[in-house]
Amino acid sequence: xxxxxxxxxxxxxxxxxxxxxxxxxxxxxxxxxxxxxxxxxxxxxxxxxxxxxxxxxxxxxxxxxxxxxxxxxxxxxxxxxxxxxxxxxxxxxxxxxxxxxxxxxxxxxxxxxxxxxxxxxxxxxxxxxxxxxxxxxxxxxxxxxxxxxxxxxxxxxxxxxxxxxxxxxxxxxxxxxxxxxxxxxxxxxxxxxxxxxxxxxxxxxxxxxxxxxxxxxxxxxxxxxxxxxxxxxxxxxxxxxxxxxxxxxxxxxxxxxxxxxxxxxxxxxxxxxxxxxxxxxxxxxxxxxxxxxxxxxxxxxxxxxxxxxx
Amino acid sequence: xxxxxxxxxxxxxxxxxxxxxxxxxxxxxxxxxxxxxxxxxxxxxxxxxxxxxxxxxxxxxxxxxxxxxxxxxxxxxxxxxxxxxxxxxxxxxxxxxxxxxxxxxxxxxxxxxxxxxxxxxxxxxxxxxxxxxxxxxxxxxxxxxxxxxxxxxxxxxxxxxxxxxxxxxxxxxxxxxxxxxxxxxxxxxxxxxxxxxxxxxxxxxxxxxxxxxxxxxxxxxxxxxxxxxxxxxxxxxxxxxxxxxxxxxxxxxxxxxxxxxxxxxxxxxxxxxxxxxxxxxxxxxxxxxxxxxxxxxxxxxxxxxxxxxxxxxxxxxxxxxxxx
Numbered sequence: 001x002x003x004x005x006x007x008x009x010x011x012x013x014x015x016x017x018x019x020x021x022x023x024x025x026x027x028x029x030x031x032x033x034x035x036x037x038x039x040x041x042x043x044x045x046x047x048x049x050x051x052x053x054x055x056x057x058x059x060x061x062x063x064x065x066x067x068x069x070x071x072x073x074x075x076x077x078x079x080x081x082x083x084x085x086x087x088x089x090x091x092x093x094x095x096x097x098x099x100x101x102x103x104x105x106x107x108x109x110x111x112x113x114x115x116x117x118x119x120x121x122x123x124x125x126x127x128x129x130x131x132x133x134x135x136x137x138x139x140x141x142x143x144x145x146x147x148x149x150x151x152x153x154x155x156x157x158x159x160x161x162x163x164x165x166x167x168x169x170x171x172x173x174x175x176x177x178x179x180x181x182x183x184x185x186x187x188x189x190x191x192x193x194x195x196x197x198x199x200x201x202x203x204x205x206x207x208x209x210x211x212x213x214x215x216x217x218x219x220x221x222x223x224x225x226x227x228x229x230x231x232x233x234x235x236x237x238x239x240x241x242x243x244x245x246x247x248x249x250x251x252x253x254x255x256x257x258x259x260x261x262x263x264x265x266x267x268x269x270x271x272x273x274x275x276x277x278x279x280x281x282x283x284x285x286x287x288x289x290x291x292x293x294x295x296x297x298x299x300x301x302x303x304x305x306x307x308x309x310x
Numbered sequence: 311x312x313x314x315x316x317x318x319x320x321x322x323x324x325x326x327x328x329x330x331x332x333x334x335x336x337x338x339x340x341x342x343x344x345x346x347x348x349x350x351x352x353x354x355x356x357x358x359x360x361x362x363x364x365x366x367x368x369x370x371x372x373x374x375x376x377x378x379x380x381x382x383x384x385x386x387x388x389x390x391x392x393x394x395x396x397x398x399x400x401x402x403x404x405x406x407x408x409x410x411x412x413x414x415x416x417x418x419x420x421x422x423x424x425x426x427x428x429x430x431x432x433x434x435x436x437x438x439x440x441x442x443x444x445x446x447x448x449x450x451x452x453x454x455x456x457x458x459x460x461x462x463x464x465x466x467x468x469x470x471x472x473x474x475x476x477x478x479x480x481x482x483x484x485x486x487x488x489x490x491x492x493x494x495x496x497x498x499x500x501x502x503x504x505x506x507x508x509x510x511x512x513x514x515x516x517x518x519x520x521x522x523x524x525x526x527x528x529x530x531x532x533x534x535x536x537x538x539x540x541x542x543x544x545x546x547x548x549x550x551x552x553x554x555x556x557x558x559x560x561x562x563x564x565x566x567x568x569x570x571x572x573x574x575x576x577x578x579x580x581x582x583x584x585x586x587x588x589x590x591x592x593x594x595x596x597x598x599x600x601x602x603x604x605x606x607x608x609x610x611x612x613x614x615x616x617x618x619x620x621x622x623x624x625x626x627x628x629x630x631x632x633x634x
Contacts, residue, residue, distance in 0.1 A: 003513060007469050010462065027537040028458025035449040035468070035512070038505025043471055046482035053481065060485065106375075114368065122621060123376040126383070129617055129624075133566045134584040135606035138591060139386050142397070142599055149385055152401035181379070185628060192629035234473075241475050244568040248588060264569075267477055272573055277481055284477040291475060 002230045053281035060275050071282035081283070083258050084266040085290075087172060091262065092239040095179035100231055103183035107190035108220070121191065124184045131182035137248030141165055144174040165249055168257040175245055175260060186231045193227035194220070225306040233298050240291050243268070263287055390607050394600035413608075416601030420589055421578045424605055427586035430496075431565060434582060437500045438564045439557050445506035446556065447549065450515030451541050455527065471509045476569070484573060498574040499564075511556045514627060518552035519545060555627035558620040562613060583609045 022028070029036070054071060056064035075081055106124060110117050130136050143149035144164035151161030164170045197220065205215050243264040246254065254261030254269070267287070271280030381403070388403045389396070390412050417424045452458070453465055487498040506512060522545065530540050546553075568584045575585060587609060590602055617624075 003469055003472055006513075007466070010466055010469070022457050022459045022461075024456035024537065025458045028452045028456040028461065031448045031452035031456065031537070031541070032464065034445045034504060035506035035509075036464075038445075038502065038507045039464075039467060039471070042483065042502045042505055042507050043474070043479055046479035046486070049482035049485075050478055060488070109368065109372070114372070115365075116369070116372075120372055120376060121625070122617075123380060125621075125625070126614075126617060127379055129562065130383070130610055130613055132568075133610060133613070134568055134587040135609045138587060138602055138606050139382060141591070142596075142603075143382055143385075145596070147398045149382065149401055152399065156401065188625050188628050237473055237475075241477070244566075244584075247568070247572075248591065251592070264477060268569075268572075271481055272484075277485070281481050284475075284481065288475055288478045295473070 004230050004233055005226070050281040050284055053278050054285050055282075056278040058278040058281075060277060064278065067278070071279050074279065075282060075286065080258060080261065080266060084254070084261045084263045087254075087259065087261050088240060088263040091172060091176060091179070091242070092236060095176040096232070096235045096239050098176070099180045099183045100186055100228070100235060102180060103185075103187035103231075104190050104224075104228070106183070107187045107194060108216075110187075111191060111194040121184075121188065124187055126184065128182035128184035131178065132242075132244055134244060134248055136178070137245045140174060140178055140245065141249045144170075166256055168255075168259040171250070171256055171259045175249065178245055179239065179242070186235060189231055190224070190227060193224055197223050222307045226308060229298070229302050229306045233295060236294060236298070237291055240264075240287065240294075386603050387607055390600065390603035392600070394598065397599045397603070412600035412604035416590075416598075416604040419594065419598065419601050419605075420586060422581075424586065424608065427581050427583050428608075430580060431582040431584075434496050434499050434571075435561055435564045437496065438503045439560045441500060441503035442506075442508050442511050442556055442560045443553055445504055446508060446511040447515055447546065447553065448541070449506050449512045450519055451537075451545055453512065454516045454519035455524075455540075455545070456537065468509045468512055471507070472513060480570070480573065487574065493574055494577045494580050496575075496580070499567075499570060503560075508560070511559070514555060515549060515552050518549050522548050551623065551626070554620070555623045558616055558623050559627060561616060562624075565612060 053064060055066060055068060057067045057070070058064035110120055114120065127136075145151075146161075146163035146166065148164075150164065154161040162170070164174050201219050201223075202215055205219060210218065241264055242262060246260045246262040246265050247268070250256075250260045250265075252265075252269075254265045263283075264287075267280050267283045270276045270283060384403045385401070388405050389400070391405060391408055391410070392400060392412075393409055394412065420427075449468070453461070453468065483498070483502075484493075487493060490497075492498050492501075502508075526544050526548075527540050530544050535543065566584070568588075571582050571585055572588070575581060578589065581589065587602070587605060590598075590605060594602070
């Protein structure tokens with residue numbers, strides 16, 4: 001059961017349970033001691049602190065100075081921030097759907113009892129294991145560079161390429177391609193989901209004369225919607241936080257012309273480049289709110305297209 | 311698993327049950343699915359010959375797709391074994407000469423030999439794995455088996471922290487750790503893991519422990535064992551597959567982690583592999599792709615070994631919990 005399903009279930013948990021006697025109080029809290037210290041010390045307290053800092057001017061040297069809504073006003077007038085939001089949204093809402101569509105398509109092909117399934121699955125999974133590493137970002141910078149691999153290959157068929165990572169029009173596209181390239185992880189999850197669909201459904205359908213295509217739309221897709229939903233939620237949350245590839249490919253600048261300035265990259269520049277910790281904290285909270293809002297919308301929309309058979 | 315009514319078919323629930331019975335689901339898959347689809351395919355008027363042609367076409371497509379997927383990786387490997395200037399004019403992956411100069415020269419291109427950065431990464435990775443194994447399994451045991459006050463809100467908090475973006479805590483963490491004098495030490499990367507902040511693994515282990523029959527605990531309890539003994543002598547030995555999955559994922563994520571290492575480690579002495587590669591690209595610009603490729607290959611070699619030998623646990627871990 002996934003995190004998403006688990007959370008949905010907690011919401012439905014009977015309230016009556018609370019009245020029970022708790023027989024393992026001491027042991028329970030003992031086993032959870034490191035986690036509890038971590039929750040308060042490394043998560044909740046810092047969250048509260050960053051909420052406070054969001055309303056201050058703080059550069060690590062002088063004590064934080066309360067400036068009220070100034071950071072928020074500043075965010076509203078910050079063109080680079082607006083651009084960063086636009087870049088990030090483009091990356092997320094183009095990259096994630098394409099990546100999921102590819103991973104679902106390949107999973108469908110592989111599930112139909114191919115010989116060598118394990119081999120193909122491994123090959124397709126490998127990139128998603130390496131995709132977030134600096135090494136792959138370095139490679140990407142080369143292959144989409146002016147004299148990189150892509151242009152060499154294009155040159156063989158007589159096409160004059162351009163510097164894909166150095167042009168503001170195409171730099172973001174190369175990062176989206178990198179994201180799609182790592183489709184192996186959701187593919188593995190789809191494969192596991194496809195395998196849960198009982199064969200008798202398909203048998204019954206083909207006795208009734210339903211063809212492959214009809215079976216796909218009336219059996220496979222509906223029964224797979226919980227997995228599609230799950231992948232969508234997590235891939236969106238993850239993609240909003242991507243950082244490494246944009247940082248390495250652009251040399252930390254988010255260039256050319258801020259075209260790869262991911263939200264997280266701009267946040268890093270503000271917080272750890274200029275040590276404008278107050279403003280960066282405000283940005284961090286805005287990011288959390290954006291991600292929370294999108295996740296909430298996702299859950300709300302799921303009522304209309306995700307099938308749970310109880 | 312059985313004590314929690316399933317309201318959803320995230321489908322993967324059966325997988326975790328299979329885990330518990332320790333049958334090798336992943337290995338079974340390949341075979342089982344081929345039998346299954348045989349039944350599944352409508353057998354109408356498709357001759358064996360037609361089917362063979364179809365299968366062949368599919369394999370050709372798949373092999374082409376696989377090749378396209380890994381071509382960049384192969385090319386990087388091959389290019390690292392070529393003279394530097396060939397990288398700009400050799401798109402092929404046929405190696406005619408072997409040249410190790412890039413490796414020799416890349417190894418020594420920075421202020422320290424590359425082994426220094428490999429060692430630093432190894433320390434961080436090893437400590438992170440140990441911390442995650444201990445802290446997360448303890449927390450998971452409590453959530454899966456014990457009954458205590460505030461369990462439901464604590465469990466909900468644990469689930470929510472899985473999805474919490476690190477950015478909202480990283481700035482105060484930085485301030486805290488820099489006040490403690492921990493910047494440019496490995497402590498900011500390791501201490502949070504000792505405090506079980508990688509809640510994804512708690513979740514993974516909770517799932518696993520729920521699949522272990524409760525009779526085993528109860529038998530031990532009748533024999534007079536306390537929770538600590540049950541945890542060490544009954545549960546831990548049975549959850550080795552979950553511990554293996556945790557080890558592999560922690561290795562992968564810590565080895566690849568760039569963001570927090572970039573923030574907490576600023577002196578070249580403390581650089582880990584990702585930071586060294588970044589310094590490499592900054593210092594040589596784009597003049598030394600050969601050396602950079604060589605060191606990049608070395609940096610992904612451990613991941614590749616895990617991929618070869620630990621894939622079973624990787625794929626199972628992802629299928630059961632559904633997170634990459």
